[in-house]
Amino acid sequence: MELSKNFDHQAAESKWYQHWLDKRYFNSKPDSREPYTVVIPPPNVTGVLHMGHCLNNTIQDILVRRARMQGKNACWVPGTDHASIATEAKVVQMLRERGIAKSSLSRDEFLKYAWEWKDKYGGIILQQLKKMGCSLDWDRTTFTMDPDYYQSVINVFIDLYNKGFIYRAKRMINWDVKAKTALSDEEVIRKETLQKLYHLRYAIEGTDKFVTIATVRPETIMGDTAICVHPDDERYKELHGKFAIVPLVNRRIPIITDEYVTMDFGTGALKVTPAHDMNDNQLGQKHNLEVVDILNDDGTLSADAQILVGEDRFAARKKIIPMLEEAGALVKTEDYTSEVGYSERNPDVVVEPKLSLQWWIEMKKIYSPALKAVMEEEIKFFPPKFKNLYRHWMENIKDWCISRQLWWGQQIPAWYTADGSFAVAATQEKAWEELKKTQPDLKMTDIKQDEDCLDTWFSSWLWPFEVFKGYSHPGNEDIKYYYPTNTLVTAPEIIFFWVARMIMAGFEYKQEKPFSEVYFTGIVRDKQGRKMSKQLGNSPDLLALIDQYGADAVRFGIMIASPAGNDLMWDESSNEQGINFIKKFWNALKLVKMWEGRQQKDLDNGKANFAVSWMENRLSQVKQQLDQQFKDFRLSESLKTIYSLIWDDFCSWYLEWVKPGFEQPIDADVYEKTVSFFEELMQILHPYMPFVTEEIYHTLREQKDDLTVKLLETGITPDNKILQTAVLLQEVITSLRDARNKAQLKPKETVKLHILTEQADLYASIETILAKQVNAEAVSYTSTPVNNTITVVVQKDKFFIETTTELDITAQREQLQKDLDYLKGFLLSVEKKLSNEKFVANAKPEVVDVERKKKADAEDKIKVIEESLREFSANGRE
RNA sequence: GGGACGUUAGCUCAGUUGGUUUAGAGCACUACUUUGACAGAGUAGGGGUCACUGGUUCGAGUCCAGUACGUCCCA
Numbered sequence: 001m002e003l004s005k006n007f008d009h010q011a012a013e014s015k016w017y018q019h020w021l022d023k024r025y026f027n028s029k030p031d032s033r034e035p036y037t038v039v040i041p042p043p044n045v046t047g048v049l050h051m052g053h054c055l056n057n058t059i060q061d062i063l064v065r066r067a068r069m070q071g072k073n074a075c076w077v078p079g080t081d082h083a084s085i086a087t088e089a090k091v092v093q094m095l096r097e098r099g100i101a102k103s104s105l106s107r108d109e110f111l112k113y114a115w116e117w118k119d120k121y122g123g124i125i126l127q128q129l130k131k132m133g134c135s136l137d138w139d140r141t142t143f144t145m146d147p148d149y150y151q152s153v154i155n156v157f158i159d160l161y162n163k164g165f166i167y168r169a170k171r172m173i174n175w176d177v178k179a180k181t182a183l184s185d186e187e188v189i190r191k192e193t194l195q196k197l198y199h200l201r202y203a204i205e206g207t208d209k210f211v212t213i214a215t216v217r218p219e220t221i222m223g224d225t226a227i228c229v230h231p232d233d234e235r236y237k238e239l240h241g242k243f244a245i246v247p248l249v250n251r252r253i254p255i256i257t258d259e260y261v262t263m264d265f266g267t268g269a270l271k272v273t274p275a276h277d278m279n280d281n282q283l284g285q286k287h288n289l290e291v292v293d294i295l296n297d298d299g300t301l302s303a304d305a306q307i308l309v310g311e312d313r314f315a316a317r318k319k320i321i322p323m324l325e326e327a328g329a330l331v332k333t334e335d336y337t338s339e340v341g342y343s344e345r346n347p348d349v350v351v352e353p354k355l356s357l358q359w360w361i362e363m364k365k366i367y368s369p370a371l372k373a374v375m376e377e378e379i380k381f382f383p384p385k386f387k388n389l390y391r392h393w394m395e396n397i398k399d400w401c402i403s404r405q406l407w408w409g410q411q412i413p414a415w416y417t418a419d420g421s422f423a424v425a426a427t428q429e430k431a432w433e434e435l436k437k438t439q440p441d442l443k444m445t446d447i448k449q450d451e452d453c454l455d456t457w458f459s460s461w462l463w464p465f466e467v468f469k470g471y472s473h474p475g476n477e478d479i480k481y482y483y484p485t486n487t488l489v490t491a492p493e494i495i496f497f498w499v500a501r502m503i504m505a506g507f508e509y510k511q512e513k514p515f516s517e518v519y520f521t522g523i524v525r526d527k528q529g530r531k532m533s534k535q536l537g538n539s540p541d542l543l544a545l546i547d548q549y550g551a552d553a554v555r556f557g558i559m560i561a562s563p564a565g566n567d568l569m570w571d572e573s574s575n576e577q578g579i580n581f582i583k584k585f586w587n588a589l590k591l592v593k594m595w596e597g598r599q600q601k602d603l604d605n606g607k608a609n610f611a612v613s614w615m616e617n618r619l620s621q622v623k624q625q626l627d628q629q630f631k632d633f634r635l636s637e638s639l640k641t642i643y644s645l646i647w648d649d650f651c652s653w654y655l656e657w658v659k660p661g662f663e664q665p666i667d668a669d670v671y672e673k674t675v676s677f678f679e680e681l682m683q684i685l686h687p688y689m690p691f692v693t694e695e696i697y698h699t700l701r702e703q704k705d706d707l708t709v710k711l712l713e714t715g716i717t718p719d720n721k722i723l724q725t726a727v728l729l730q731e732v733i734t735s736l737r738d739a740r741n742k743a744q745l746k747p748k749e750t751v752k753l754h755i756l757t758e759q760a761d762l763y764a765s766i767e768t769i770l771a772k773q774v775n776a777e778a779v780s781y782t783s784t785p786v787n788n789t790i791t792v793v794v795q796k797d798k799f800f801i802e803t804t805t806e807l808d809i810t811a812q813r814e815q816l817q818k819d820l821d822y823l824k825g826f827l828l829s830v831e832k833k834l835s836n837e838k839f840v841a842n843a844k845p846e847v848v849d850v851e852r853k854k855k856a857d858a859e860d861k862i863k864v865i866e867e868s869l870r871e872f873s874a875n876g877r878e
Numbered sequence: 879g880g881g882a883c884g885u886u887a888g889c890u891c892a893g894u895u896g897g898u899u900u901a902g903a904g905c906a907c908u909a910c911u912u913u914g915a916c917a918g919a920g921u922a923g924g925g926g927u928c929a930c931u932g933g934u935u936c937g938a939g940u941c942c943a944g945u946a947c948g949u950c951c952c953a
Contacts, residue, residue: 385883523950561891568890573906576918590915591916632894640903659914659915734922740921741922826899833936842936854898
């Protein structure tokens with residue numbers, strides 16, 4: 001078969017992915033095998049693939065493919081979440097393009113359009129994951145608004161409400177004034193923003209004195225209900241218990257004290273606006289302050305502001321400054337940079353802290369099993385540093401605002417009567433029956449369901465069990481078999497919003513952890529260390545990258561740069577490293593295929609035996625290393641291990657050792673072994689680079705199976721003696737080549753090699769390889785130095801290279817001298833240690849022994865080199 | 879302001895309970911090598927007072943304290 005010059009990734013990708021699908025390799029059903037279950041962190045249904053997904057899903061695919069090859073029943077469940085805000089924004093945009101205003105639609109009409117959008121554009125990202133080669137069980141694709149899933153979310157709400165864990169209250173939330181909805185904390189993006197810090201003075205009641213505060217939000221002074229100073233602040237002690245007058249509106253507010261105030265920030269006096277600042281609100285609660293809400297839902301000033309009513313908050317800020325100046329209240333203005341929250345979905349919109357009537361979960365009632373499970377490592381975090389972060393958050397847990405003023409999502413199952421009383425129930429009828437108990441005359445049509453829907457995270461926290469219908473159909477075969485799942489791979493950014501809550505839901509509804517391990521990936525950054533984001537435009541087009549470099553090279557590129565648990569600085573050039581790697585072993589494939597037709601039985605005269613048995617041992621050794629690395633989630637490191645095994649051990653050493661001369665035949669057994677090694681190498685690399693490895697596996701020879709499902713076999717127990725001999729052989733080859741190089745011998749020029757050693761029998765097993773690798777026409781053993789040769793010392797053995805070329809002695813001598821200097825320096829440091837009585841007395845005996853051995857070795861080597869140098873001088877004089 | 883994590887070669891990182899050769903890898907760099915799998919290659923080479931300052935110890939990249947810088951989280 002004619003082999004193409006290069007690997008054709010496009011042809012291979014479509015061919016093999018379809019083949020795997022046709023064979024249903026990724027589909028899983030419960031059976032007697034051990035399950036290995038992974039649920040995908042569901043991307044937004046509006047999402048498109050970016051580098052973060054690429055990293056995250058490559059890691060999951062590696063874990064899943066490896067588990068599958070280890071004979072486990074691997075099940076990786078795909079799906080998306082409905083992403084209330086993001087999707088609603090997309091739908092509104094679609095409607096706008098068609099000239100339809102959302103406000104002109106009923107809820108049902110709007111939802112019809114939303115489903116239309118979802119069916120047409122949603123889940124593009126799942127198709128993109130196929131391009132990456134992800135081995136997901138597509139039959140299990142789940143959406144957080146699937147009928148059963150939807151009902152489970154509703155039932156969980158009702159259950160939590162009935163348990164008394166859910167309540168409705170007016171509290172501070174993040175408010176998106178454009179979308180007019182509450183936001184969760186993670187939907188708020190903090191950005192460093194240049195602002196002005198205004199110093200304003202408030203008159204002290206009953207005196208002619210003033211107190212000056214600093215604020216970036218002068219338009220909210222009408223909502224001030226106190227001024228707060230630090231109790232120990234000497235400057236303000238005389239103000240304790242007094243009252244101040246808010247400029248322009250002349251409200252009388254108390255001056256309170258609290259240690260919350262930072263004395264050296266601003267003026268040390270803080271205006272307190274409980275309706276418009278999270279911290280101020282807490283202060284307000286603590287000190288029982290009045291709450292004056294001066295903003296409308298759309299961010300304009302309300303009637304309670306008394307002035308500038310109807311103006312947008314930012315227009316009001318501009319307008320109030322001259323007013324304050326005129327009133328003599330503005331003391332000074334300075335530049336100030338601080339973090340301001342913006343809405344994730346409306347990036348230009350500054351989020352408004354706002355008092356609002358919302359639904360909350362009282363987290364203190366459900367968090368404790370989730371904390372315990374992680375602390376006691378029933379659920380293990382990788383890297384473990386995230387345990388601390390998790391504990392800190394859990395121990396300071398705040399109630400969770402779960403209502404959103406949106407239509408796209410699970411509608412809150414609460415029904416209200418005209419007087420505002422309500423009932424939580426699965427259906428309107430049940431709610432009506434409940435409410436009738438206190439209001440006997442109530443008609444069913446008199447009650448109205450809550451307009452709001454639930455936070456998307458309130459559905460995705462059920463993900464690990466509800467993808468198997470573990471709540472909607474408890475006790476089914478799937479949930480019994482697959483739950484708890486094994487590994488969750490996710491970004492540390494959502495440790496609280498998703499990971500922690502899934503653990504809580506798992507214990508609350510399955511009485512069991514949702515997963516055993518959580519692997520937190522790093523954040524993908526660009527070369528300059530900036531986080532990849534749409535706004536910066538530094539996020540590459542992944543599909544274009546896959547098109548250009550191939551999925552395997554892209555997967556390699558991101559994994560090689562991805563240290564466990566750290567952020568990764570991603571650079572497009574890492575894809576080139578992937579391409580080069582593929583080319584390297586594709587060329588090896590070409591070499592091996594060249595030998596296919598040149599096999600000859602019983603040809604081997606012992607030359608290749610060592611190479612074959614070394615490669616076998618080396619492979620087993622690496623397999624053991626890989627097992628450990630996978631246990632520790634050191635995936636980048638294990639890829640490096642495989643990379644080096646293929647490039648250095650297999651291509652650079654092994655293939656050179658067994659390579660027959662130009663157009664010469666190869667021993668049939670050696671060829672057979674070589675093909676098997678190649679297959680095994682492709683097999684261990686397969687989880688990282690599935691396409692090219694499958695392609696090569698089938699090109700090497702006719703196969704009955706596919707690599708994707710081929711079981712990994714445990715190798716033999718590595719023989720250390722053979723491994724050590726190979727290390728010696730490599731060291732000798734390198735040193736001799738170096739010597740040849742320095743003596744400027746041409747590669748084609750043959751030499752005669754004389755070896756002075758006490759382990760001649762060891763060299764007998766490797767001398768053919770050695771001779772070939774250093775281009776020696778003859779190898780002999782000697783007990784005395786050979787004159788007029790290049791001398792090389794490796795460990796305790798000496799090598800004399802006899803050549804017909806005139807030798808440049810100075811270069812050799814310099815090299816020997818350099819080695820000698822190093823060894824003497826080294827010896828000195830060892831001797832210093834050994835002559836230290838305290839060291840010999842205190843250190844462990846085996847450590848002292850090691851030092852003694854180091855000393856002896858160094859002395860031996862020095863002796864050998866000094867001899868050589870002496871011979872040199874002797875020869876030089878001749 | 880509170881907390882977490884980090885700082886090792888030009889770049890990205892290893893360095894597992896303190897002692898296996900006066901610190902390792904990949905990439906990049908330099909020199910040499912092109913009819914023989916591979917120049918997107920081969921062979922070899924140069925490159926680090928392990929951020930800084932103290933401390934513990936016979937011994938510190940490794941442990942402790944502080945300083946500087948950086949990143950992230952929370953407020």
